[in-house]
Amino acid sequence: MLPLAFIAAPKGARHLPYTPSPDNALTPRLRSIWRLALLFVRESRMTDAGKSEPIHRVMRSFTAGMRAHGATSLSQRAPLLQNLSGVLSMASGVLEQHPALSETAVRVALAELDTLKTPLKGAALRQALVTALPPGRAAALIEVEDEPERCGIAEQTHRASVRLSETSLGTARLPVSARLTLIRADTRKELAQDLDVAGAAARLAERFSREVRAQNVGALIARLGDTVNAMLDLRQRAADQSFLRYRLHEVNNDVRVVVPEVLWDLCSDTALVTRSVRSVPLSDVAALRAHGIEPVDLIATWIEAFFEIALGEGVYHAGLEAAGAAVSIEPDTFGRLVLDGDSPLTFFAAHERSFLVTGSDALLRGDHKAAAREHMRHGTPCKHDGHETQQTVRVEATYRREAERFAGDAPRHRTVSDLFTALGKGPLEHAFADAHTGIASRAALLARSAQSIEEMAQRIAPDIDVWKIARRVIVRLSLDQFSSHGVMAQVVKEAVHWPHALPRVPNLLSDWVARQSRRGVRARSDPIR
Template identity: 20%
Template sequence: MRLFRLAKIITVSLRFGLDQMIREHAANTRFGEWVHRLLPARQFAAPRGERLRLALESLGPIFVKFGQMLSTRRDLLPLDIADELALLQDRVPPFPSHQVLEVLAAEYGQPVSEVFKHFEPEPVASASVAQVHFAVLPDGTEVAVKVLRPGIEPVIAHDVALLDTAAFLIEKLWADGRRLKPREVVQEFARHLEDELDMMREASNCSQLRRNFKDSSLLQVPEVYWDFCAQRALVMQRMVGTPVSRTDALRAQGVDLKALSRAGVEIFFTQVFRDGYFHADMHPGNILVAANGQYVALDFGIMGTLTDRDKAYLAQNFLAFFQRDYKRVAQAHIDAGWVPAHTRVDEFETAIRAVCEPIFDRPLKDISFGKTLLRLFQTARRFEMEVQPQLVMLQKTLLNIEGLGRQLDPELDLWQTAKPFLEKWMSEQIGWRAFIRHLKDEAPNWAATLPQLPRLLHRALASDAEERAAARHAELMALQQRRNRWLIALSVMLAGLVLLDLLKPYL
């Protein structure tokens, strides 16, 4: 099955002329030389961006998601390709309406007409894994119904298997493969894809994020209607807004795009450092802007989580970067085990400074994060830095946030926008506020434990006395055993001597 899928990938690539793009952009590489020798030059009527988009759509969900991520990186892509890939965000070809009705009828055990007061057969959005229809509940509530694509599970399973095979080959054939942990990265990606295939999990993700941002002035999250949710269908509040990518329409509505870009950064850091729970698929197709200027979150299939240790480590590194304290950054990496313990801090500090110093005090539009990431990767190779699979989704989300900020406000200073928030968060974690908060958090436990202290102390002392007595008894028994062994040895020696004395006349 993997060979069949691999053959399809090669066939689709040739059909849409992706080999010609390799000829153009990888001519000086060994792979490009092979393509040049094996495949003839061809001409295509459709532009290269359109051909790439159509190829990704033909190859399925994982490739569509890859294109979605690339579409936010306009600083890394030619504009014609970026514009075409942007169409993958909410314009993936839908599946037929009769299949939608069949899926819902199978989930509810009755026709759709008996579940909803009204159901729109035409989808309003179609994505790589599911598509969305508007409907009306029996009580008149307007909702959005997200339905999983039929037969999507085996396609994703095959693609993940291919990715795992590719990751295995990278580990075996590339010197840096093992350090980059590609198989662990694929496993992390597969876990999030598995979550996307269960609408009940997505419903719980949505509910949690809504609870985290209850009464927030920054972000709206739809309400979930649990009575109508199932494994292949998610029913949630219908949200109204303008796609965040339509900047002209937002300006016409009087939305302050600079304030909107700053709010996006604040939402991201709030999710990461306050909650340790963040929307990990924040491409523009999943975000609306309400009439009052609030963000509206959609599509909760991929969510990321961070432990307290991850949050503290990330916050310390962010702040150290902002303060240009590169020695602290280097030491934090060594303490976390991300680089070997034998790494010289001063050398690592110098390397980080060379990469990061040029990006400060410059607006976002003047920063080439592509070159910065490349130089960081080179630094990682030099110091044997290990990729952290648990943070892959966070890295992807940070790229999305950067692309969104660039689109809304090219002058946005990402660092200065985030620095006050992080400083406040760190003061709450390690300052006197943190001490008071920990006291309040532990107060209920202390209230329950204090009355029991005399009994617990008596039990501990009694247990300690019993342990000491048992240890003393074991020590005496061991001493007695050693004495017995000596007595037996002496008895055997004396018996031998007596026996020799008796046998002496006969010897």
């Protein structure tokens, strides 16, 4: 077998002198690995202007398979990659901004891709539920609507009626309405198979191509697999939903939103069941007014809640996006925004949230030096290259250029989406550490959501000033970071965890003393050491 470096056609070559065809001798999986590896090598040598980054080449390797042998799509050349190529073709739109936005791109693609297959119905759905639910819990399902309410890349959500466990008095509880999200085992298995094929092809290509190794394609595929697996883990999603409910309801007492309760007895890795809250889409103005809800007032509350939860709590929930926003019409939660568990949550790290708040506030004040200091606090250039001072000057110049667009109160055309896009330019252009690329990814996610929010607000309530609301929230959060009120608020938030942590302190101290004692004994027994 010839090495891939000799098989892959160099740029500009029309025909290969000889290319062994393993199609008849190898299994479909090996054929897919072989063809995709060749495509990785070929695309790694492309040097198109503006698309020389590794991530773009990988995207083209998945979505532009028509280059070779007249195939119209990659799935025709590698049938096992049908699922993955669909995800990556949607992700390529976000990646046009910058190749470092890989995590955001995959999350956007998974959220927007409706379905890959016809949803399960009838007997197939009932059998899948018996398999997905915990043992013996399928009997708690009284009724499940056959038509799914929502479909995702490998999941489908149905309305259901369930009977909970008996009360402490031994009496049966009344049936409750629920939303049941099911992961399709067949589609998930195919996605895992696709990722395995892509990873094997990347490793094979890296063995024979210096360019593929330099682009670190294998690590990209591995990171893609981690993101996909995390988004399809319903037990993790249930835990995130429960934490959000606890944080917003019990800690913050936020009356603007309602987070449905997770029914843990019915949850598993592939099934998520929450209480159902009757709601109408925020975008349906006629339905809102039919239930006595004024959309204009609700739009302002929605905008404020989105930015406060995202920037203040560091939680990004698709239920607060324009496409997923819904309003409760239940009597006890009437008029509140509903944050269902259908979509995975994204939690911002503390340093990411701090940068987004401090950096955006600095741009609004025109203080480019403060934005640059915050940037350098999360990573500095290498001190051994001799260009540390020049790099610092370039960072300040980048933020100075962006700050001029947003500073001051003079009326001008500026949007919140533009603000977060500008905030992400610094970490992208001067990524001195992994933290910078993570921050840029979060900024891109917020910019995309802010754009959809502004478009929807303009359509429903054109008199609402999204810029003014967002700026007020950002300024308040920035002041809270350094004010005594903000410090006390943070202490109060952390104090709710003390009852769980304090009982462990004596045991922790005892363990520490025991370790120190053992270390002293070893030191005395070995004086030469």
